[in-house]
Amino acid sequence: MSDDIKISIKKLYKIFGDDPQTALEAVQGGMGKAELLEKHNHVLGLQDINIDMRAGEITVIMGLSGSGKSTLIRHLNRLIEPTSGSILIDGEDVLAYDEERLRRLRREWMSMVFQKFALLPHRTVLENAALPLWVRGFKEEEFEGEATKWLDRVGLEGQGSQYPHQLSGGMQQRVGIARALTSNSPVMLMDEAFSALDPLIRTDMQDLLLDLQKELHKTIVFITHDLDEALKLADHLVILKDGFVVQQGEPQEILLNPNDPYIVDFISDINRARVLRVRSVMEKTTSVPEHSQGEVAIDDNLESVIAKSGGATDAIYQVMRDGQQAGIISMKDLMKALVPTEAATREVR
Amino acid sequence: MATYDVVFSKLGLEDWCSQGETSGPLSMKDLLARTRGESETDTSIWEVPFPSMDALNEACSSFPQSRELTKGLENGFLSIKDSLSIFLDPLTQPLSWFLDGALHVMLATPWWIVIPLLLAVVQLVTKSWKLVAFVGISICALAFIDHYEYAMQTLAIIFVCAFLCVLLGVPIGIAMSRSDTLQRFTIPVLDMLQTLPPFVYLIPLIFLFSVTESKLYGIAIILYAIVPVIRLTNLGIRLVDQDVIEAADAFGMTDRQKLYRVQIPLALPNIMAGVNQTIMMSLAMVVIASLVSAPGLGVLVLRGIRNLELGVGLVAGLGIVILAVILDRVTKMSLARINASQKN
Known part of the structure; x- marks a missing residue:
């Protein structure tokens, strides 16, 4: 993984x-969402967003409905125009692009x-x-091989001649992913891509994505x-x-040190033993412990x-990375980590 | 003395009123009143007339009567008629050629070519042998009772008019779907075209064009029948799933690609429903248009009414019903085929 x-x-x-x-000035002057709606009848969609996304990582943007996450992702390929701010992709300001350049960005740099x-x-x-290819003007005989390759890769061998309505929801979304992959773009935007699927299929699709x-x-x-x-999924949450x-930050970090009651609420219900590493x-x-019961991998x-x-x-176990000891983990520390932060703060109160 | 004298004297307009004092033609009512020797008396509150143009004219003869309105409209129309004709005549001339050409080809081609050709078209668009058989039997039945020529004339007119309706209506509908402003201006016009009784179209058209020209009825039919295809094209394109449109944008489609590869194909079921309606409405209008020399089955219906030939009128009416059923079934069936190929 690079740090670019x-x-x-x-x-x-x-x-x-x-x-x-006008509303922007009010917001920058410190007006909140509710007040803005009441006084100016404007809806505050996004407010002072600063995010750096690294190349080759999965950045997950999470929030409840109405938190502006779908609005945010549509700013990246300018399906929605921002009120102010800047979006740099590989150091280039996307907002300065003209129509032609923007179209090229959507065709070759970002798929959705x-x-x-x-x-x-x-x-x-x-x-x-094959949509991204025929949009760029390729003929059927030119795109057929490429599209078939990605359809096979997402597990849709031999389904090419079907129509979408003949496929199940999970398979339709595989087509959606194949479509995004066919464009061969370095950036992929996924807008609640798996939210409409039932839980088992969703897990399958997450595994497929991680695999890809x-x-x-x-x-x-x-x-x-x-x-x-x-x-x-997240490398950066x-x-x-x-x-x-x-x-925002590394998901494990957020889980162990939530900085807001909203996040504490959010993470209180999850199975920490399965998520924490x-x-x-x-x-x-x-230093090698005296009574080591064995070795565990660092990402277990x-x-x-x-x-x-x-x-x-x-x-007590030795924690191994690439055959070298990176640390030790005692069951005592492990058990402590399993207690949700919310419970801990309640004790303090 | 008339009821509204007071109004004009209060406004100080008596001078202006008296200027218009003439011994012009009296209405029949006045004439009767005069011969009976009745004098005008004060009217009671129950008999106060609405202050209409005629009632006000009674009080002040300079005030125009309502017949001036219709007269003015007529004069106005007649005065712009010539300049309008210079502009409209060449513009609509191709319509005459199309109609005359279609009528000529349809009748000059022998029946043993036309009937199989029609059946082949039916088979091509519907892929249903049952429907082909039905159409074949219907046309042969019409031909057997010697209504073949009339039916073919009607069909030829409908083909030309419906084709032109689609040719003009679909682009108008697309333009409407892209601009809310255009939609706001177009919808009242469409509403008017749809609610105006068909006979009313004919009146100004008769003034504008010669009754012997086929474009007269062509224009009447097109104006009447073009509405549904415009409306449903507009609606169909507006109803295309916004998610799909967003996807098209996200993958960088140009507006042209979006229109031809996404919007029109997805709006096709609605557009075809509009075409079906348009064809049915041209059939309705082609009968009425026989009043202004449109040939076909309508002429026979008209003869039935004029000469009280009950049988002629009824048989021609039946022929129209048969044509209607054929056209409806064929377009509905091809619509169903399009729908089946793009379920969601």
Whole structure:
């Protein structure tokens, strides 16, 4: 993974209404969402968003409905124009692009996967998957091979001649993903891509995405309202509430140190043993413990360590990375990490 | 003394009124009143007339009577008629050629070519042998009772007019779907075209064009029948799933690509429903247009009415029903085929 910043959003504001510029001044003067709606009859969509997205990482933007996450992702390819702020992609300001340049950005640099699939019902699966190519003017014999390759890759072998309505929801979204991959763009925007699917298929699709990502290293911006999904996919997690960023960072970090009651509420229900990983809980040391019960990998989740310990609460394990000891983890620390932050704060009160 | 004298004297307009004092023609009512020797008396409150143009004219003869309105309209129309004709005549001339050409071809081609050709078209658009058989039997039945020529004339007119309706209506509908302003201006016009009784179209058209020219009835039919195809094209394109449009934008389609590859294909079921309506309405109008020399089955219906030939009128009416059923079934069936190919 490289540390290059692929997409950089700076001081982005979006206000919906007839006269957003006046309203913008009010917001920058410190007016809140409710007050803005009451006094100016404008809706505050996004407020002072600053996010850096690294190349080859999955950035997950999470928030409840109405938090502005779908609005935010549409700013990246300018399906929605911002009120103020800047969006840099590879250091270039997207907002300065003219129509022609913007079209090239959408055709070659960014592809998008939609919540409701948004396939063309009158075109076959193959033609749908090949859409980014025929939009660029390629002929059928030129795009057929490429589209078939990606259809096969997402598990739709031999379905090319079907029509979208003949496929199930999960398969339709596979076509949606194949379509995004066919464009061969370095950036993929996924707008609640798996939210319309039922849980088992959703898990399948998440695994498929992670699998593809291991191989392709695209810069993925993923929108979701589901915390489990966010934690599973995210390299970088951004939590959005009422149009502003509440907290962003490494998901494990957010889980262990939430900085806002909103996030505490959010994470109180999840299965921490499955989400937290050894690396976040371990004590960094190279000294070998005396009573090590064995070795665990640095990216194992706590659940697997508990399973390994067989319930013993006094065990200590060596944490290994690439065959080297990176630290130790005691069952005591592990158990502490499992207690949700909310419970801890209640005790304090 | 008339009821509204007071109004004019209060406004100080008596001078202006007396200027218009003439011993012009009296209305029949006045004449009767005069011969009976009745003098005007004060009217009671129950008999106060509405202050209409005629009532006010009674009080002040300079005030125009309502017949001046219709007269003025007529004069106005007649005065612009010539300049309008210079502009409209060449513009609509191709319509005459199309109609005359279609009528000529339809009748000059022998029946043993026309009937199989029609059936082949039916098979092509519907892929239904049952419907082909039905159409074949219907046309043969019409031909058997010697109504073949009339039916073909009617069909030829409908083909030309419906084709032109689609040719003009679909682009208008597309333009409307893209501009809310245009839609706001077009909808009242469409509403008017749809509610105006068909006979009313004919009146100004008769003044503008010669009755012997076929474009007269062509224009009447097109004006009447073009409305549904415009409306439904507009509606169809506006109803295209916004998510799909967004996807088209997100993948960088140009407006042209979006129109031809997404919007029109997805609006096609609605557009075809509009075409079906347009064809049915041209059939309705082609009968009425026989009043202004449109040939076809309508002429026979008209003969039935004029000469009280009950049988002639009824048989021609039946022929029209048969044509209507054929046209409706064929367009509905092809519509159903389009729908089946793009379920969501």
